[in-house]
Amino acid sequence: MAENVKARERDLLLLSYADVAASGPKQSAEELRQAAAPHPPSVVTNESASTASLVDVDMPSVHTVPPDFTEQEVKTDTQANRIEREASAKKAKAKRGAHEADNWLQAQFSKLSDGTAGALAVANLASVVGLSSYLGYKAWGLYENGRLTWQNIGIGVGILAAVGAAESVVGRYLYKGKKADSS
Template sequence: MSYAEVASKGPKQTPEEAAAPQPPQVVVDDSTSTSSLIDVDTPSVRTVPSDFAEQDIQTETQADRIEREEAAKKVREKAEALRAEADLAKKKAKSKAKKADTWLTKRFENMGDGPAGALAAANLIAVIGLSGWLGFKAWGLYERGRLSWKDVGLGLGVLGAVGAVEGAFTNYLYKAKGKGKDQ
């Protein structure tokens, strides 16, 4: 049995009970006054004068605000000083690196074609030898079933580091030889 069937078997409502409640009525009389509301057109509304920040301190809140602003200003000045110091250190480091670069390039410039060619050939032979040796070791580990991704990564890391050093070395050698041809 449903709720509607059960409810229909009970006592009937009277028309007063079935009717919706009456909405509240607003009683208008002379006792309601709007005099307590603020009229924005009258001079009673206060605004802050434009020279408020320059006025004398009158409250603790103003004093705290000024104190916070001064502390923030000091922090900004200190950060600017540190930034300037860091820029100066960066310029000095760049200058030192350029001096070292120039020194190394001059050493390779002074080297004749014979020794420079021999040095380049020795470098190439060393890289090929290292690659061959690492390959031989990797093949041995593979045959024994002990080659892991860690070993492969280590070998590739060694080859990458050697390649980076060789690239820098060759770059200086070519720079030096390029300058020697121009002069």
């Protein structure tokens, strides 16, 4: 008998809530109707809904994103404006730097006295004439040995052009410096 009591206690411990609720007193049909949830309100289907407030996908107010949006370097107008402002600031800074260097060179050449400036001009002229003479002498030697080629002539002309360009830049600053002194 004691075993039956223990088995029954064990079975009672293993019962679920549904088992316990089912073992209690039964409700009448009237009690079940009163405990049930109320019926949901019915929808009147004979009225037409206004679609004026709905967004139409064909309207220009709807914005779509291109498929390669995540791969684009610039994704927004704000970002594009910022990049443009940064680029223009860099250009302005570079222009200011070039202008400051130009002014510095002009100041250095304007400090030269007329005698120094004249000596510098004579030295520049002598260097160009000397370089031209040396290149001409080398070209004549190559010509006499039969080894003068268009490539050698091109290299010589290139050297003279580079030296001439450098001399014109230096001469321009020298001229600007002298002009600033006379003012």
